[in-house]
Amino acid sequence: MATYSDPPAESFKLSQLINDTRYRSYTFQVIALIGILLLVGYLISNLINNLQAAGLNISYQFLGEPAGYDINQRLIEYDSQSTHFTAAIVGVLNTLLVAVLGCAMATVIGVVVGVLRLSRNWLIRTLMSVYVEIFRNVPVLIWILIIMAVFTAVLPQPRDFRGANATASMVGDMFAFTGRGFYAPMPYFETGFAQGAVGWAVVLVVLLGSWLAARAVGRWAARNQEATGLRPTTWHITAGLWLVPLAVVLYVQGLAWEYPALKGFNFQGGIFARASLIALWFALSIYTAAFIAENVRAGILAISKGQTEAAASLGLRPNRIMNLVILPQALRVIIPPLISQYLNLTKNSSLAIAVGYMDITGTLGGITLNQTGRAIECVLLLMLFYLTISLAISAVMNVYNNAVKLKER
Amino acid sequence: MKKTVFLGALTVAGLAAxxxxxxxxxxxxxxxxxxxGVTTGLVGFAAPDANGNWDGFDVGLCRAIAAAVLGDAAAVEFxxxxxxxxxTALASGEIDVLARNTTWTFSRDVDLKFDFLGVNYYDGQGFMVPKSLGVSSAKELDGATVCIQTGTTTELNLADFFRANNIKYEPVPIETNxxxxxxxxxxxxxxYTTDxxxxAATRAAFENPQDHVVLPEIISKEPLGPLVRHGDNDWGDIVRWTLNALIAAEELGVTSANIDEMAGGTNNPExxxxxxxxxxLGEMLGLDKDWAMRxxxxxxxxxxxxxxxxxENTPIGLSRGLNAQWTNGGLLYSPPFR
Structure with missing residues (x-):
């Protein structure tokens, strides 16, 4: 019979922190952490000391003072008497606008180009490779400048539309493409019970109703198909559900169009998309699309050939194989690098000032910083903004990634 | 997060150091x-010539300071x-003096902690338009698209001018001239609006300067002058009195041609x-006695x-106007050297 006894209780010795593998990694982590904290602390105290020596302080009071400058593109109410804070918000909205537009367009172009790069057609494949290599390997700032320069140099300016022997004319008296931007007719409600934004909200509600009704019809058709094996023809019902209510509400509201017309120095009226926005949007989109195209290509190539062959043997046609079999699986590979491309596009939008687009870097980090001289405060706010936006994009895209990724049970 | 703050602190600390x-x-x-510190290139005020040597009105002031302090007008890093x-360049110590068409304003002097040391050019903001537009007054500019340099007082003056006259405009912000x-x-x-x-300097560089007119309205006061960091008064005195020496020299009839002769002694004590x-006087500044002469x-x-x-004989062709000596009806007035 064996006797058991507890192993002798080891007393903890200081040398174990280095010699014992159980503790060693913690020891080094703690040392590194202390080192980093000391360094950060030194930098911060150095900053505070130097600011004090220069007689400066950190204060955000300037945000409440009138900005004093004008901004061309503003999505909210703003004039030169608004505060610096409002100016910053105008910049934030402009940044978000170009980022959202850019991400959407870059994704569309990127996916199309990525798929076409794998095309069996030699010409298309080569053209797409040339596009990707050219746009990927030239800095985005250069693309922004080139596109803006082409924009202002090639398109006619408002002065070319003027006079008896004008060298440029509007397209169908509705659209004007000038070096300062594009003008298009703007719909508005003449009569009707709700004007302006409320009127558009009503239209939106009607469209939402149509969508719900169309979905119900789709479900009804699906149930019928399950039960009888025959899918009833629904496209005319769906089309009616979409078009009839919309036409009715627009008629009741008295839809009218405001056409842009040359008055004084510029076209007035209608919808105006500034050259700076279009150039920046386009440049960021086609630049980032080149990277996304490579991600898409990599994602597709990651799907084994057997999937294509299996789908083909079921009788699916090539484009259905791509849409139903390959791309859904490829998304799992594509999404993670796509997140970083979205982040890149958003951060690259800070180059906007090169074309005079007033994003957050142009308002808060540009004019406000200059006029108030509060460089440190403005830069800290800018960093906070970009950090927040980037993390938010990451969070949203991670949710989507979790939704499409392979579920292992 | 940690890394971003760390890098930010690093940058800021570097700036403030x-x-x-x-x-x-x-x-x-x-x-x-x-x-x-000078402009990135404004012909006449500060611009590198064909050989890469900086030349211009502001550059001259830099060279005069270098000659007074170091005895060598070429010892300047532009x-x-x-x-x-x-x-930022001035506050961080990257430059010793800023001579760059900078308008002397209250908030720059007081809030930004700089010292303006006088005025070397009395300027005002104007507008330039192509002649073909047929505009004769800035008040006819309702709805115009205006190119403007960002980060300058012109931006604020412009907003004020259009607001005061209740007319609209579309600003196009641009980084450099x-x-x-x-x-x-x-x-x-x-x-195009600027000082x-x-x-005038910009128009002089155009292919057809006569196709463009500068409108008569001057919408602001823009006293341009050199500035240094607040707090180093000895250095501020040197820059201030170098500028004053150049102004006083004109008033007293001292030129680069006759200065050697006059340095021999004249019967004018000033x-x-x-x-x-x-x-x-030179010793009081912490320099030697020949500082102003150099x-x-x-x-x-x-x-x-x-x-x-x-x-007027240069392509820029500015008349003295406000920048004449006080004895000729201008605003230039150096305090006495005594």
Whole structure:
């Protein structure tokens, strides 16, 4: 019979922190952490000391003072008497606008180009490779400048539309493409019970109703198909559900169009998309699309050939194989690098000032910083903004990634 | 997160590190070179010539300071700054003095902690338009697209002017004068606005200057002058009195041509004190007695500097106007050298 006894209780010795593998990694982590904290602390105290020596302080009071400058593109109410804070918000909205537009367009172009790069057609494949290599390997700032320069140099300016022997004319008296931007007719409600934004909200509600009704019809058709094996023809019902209510509400509201017309120095009226926005949007989109195209290509190539062959043997046609079999699986590979491309596009939008687009870097980090001289405060706010936006994009895209990724049970 | 804050703190600390240095004069002497902040290129005021040598009205002031302090008008490192970077460059100690068409305003002097040391050019903001537009007054500019340099007082004046006259405009913000020129010429904007001197300098560089007019309205006061960091008064005195020496030299008739003769001693005691043959003004500044003589000799007096770079016989063609001596009905008035 064996006797058991507890192993002798080891007393903890200081040398174990280095010699014992159980503790060693913690020891080094703690040392590194202390080192980093000391360094950060030194930098911060150095900053505070130097600011004090220069007689400066950190204060955000300037945000409440009138900005004093004008901004061309503003999505909210703003004039030169608004505060610096409002100016910053105008910049934030402009940044978000170009980022959202850019991400959407870059994704569309990127996916199309990525798929076409794998095309069996030699010409298309080569053209797409040339596009990707050219746009990927030239800095985005250069693309922004080139596109803006082409924009202002090639398109006619408002002065070319003027006079008896004008060298440029509007397209169908509705659209004007000038070096300062594009003008298009703007719909508005003449009569009707709700004007302006409320009127558009009503239209939106009607469209939402149509969508719900169309979905119900789709479900009804699906149930019928399950039960009888025959899918009833629904496209005319769906089309009616979409078009009839919309036409009715627009008629009741008295839809009218405001056409842009040359008055004084510029076209007035209608919808105006500034050259700076279009150039920046386009440049960021086609630049980032080149990277996304490579991600898409990599994602597709990651799907084994057997999937294509299996789908083909079921009788699916090539484009259905791509849409139903390959791309859904490829998304799992594509999404993670796509997140970083979205982040890149958003951060690259800070180059906007090169074309005079007033994003957050142009308002808060540009004019406000200059006029108030509060460089440190403005830069800290800018960093906070970009950090927040980037993390938010990451969070949203991670949710989507979790939704499409392979579920292992 | 941690990394971003860390990098930010690093940048900020780097920016602020130079600000603590107090004795700029000692630094300049030890370095053997004056770091002078100028524009990125505005013909007549500060621009590199075909050989890469900086030349111009503001550049002349930098050279005069270098001649006074270091005895060598060539011992200047010209640091091109934009409207955006100039104040950071000065506050961080990257440059010793900023001579870059900078308007003396209350908030820059008081809140930004700089010292303006006088006015070397009395300017005002104007508008330039193509003649073909047929505009004769700035008040007819309702709805116009206006090109404007960001980060300058012109931006604020413009907003005030249009608000006061209750007319609308579309601002196109631009970083530098060089970028503004092609946009204006291609018609991306109807109007270009900046200080009237800058408009004249810009127009002089056009292919067909006669196709453009500067509108009569001057909508602001823009006293342009050199500035240094607040707190180093000894260095501020040197820059202030170098500028005053150039102005006083014109008033007293001292030119780069006759200065050697006058340095031998004249019967005007003020000239003698200025040129160091009488009194100890140079020593009071912490320099030697010939400081002002070297400054004037290297670049000429204020009038010579003006005529050579931006005067009526240059392509820029500015008349003296407000920048004449007080004795000729202008605003230039140097305190006495005594």
């Amino acid at each position: 130079g600000a603590a240095a107090a004795a700029t004069l000692d630094d300049v002497k030890a370095r053997g070179k004056l770091n002078c 640091v091109p700054t934009t409207g955006k970077t100039r104040f 060089a970028e503004a020129q092609p946009l204006y010429l291609e018609g991306a904007c109807d109007v 009237a001197s800058g408009l 000239i003698n004190r200025l040129l160091g043959t009488e009194g100890t 400054a004037i000799k290297s670049v000429g007096n204020y009038g010579e500097l003006f005529e050579r770079n931006i005067g």
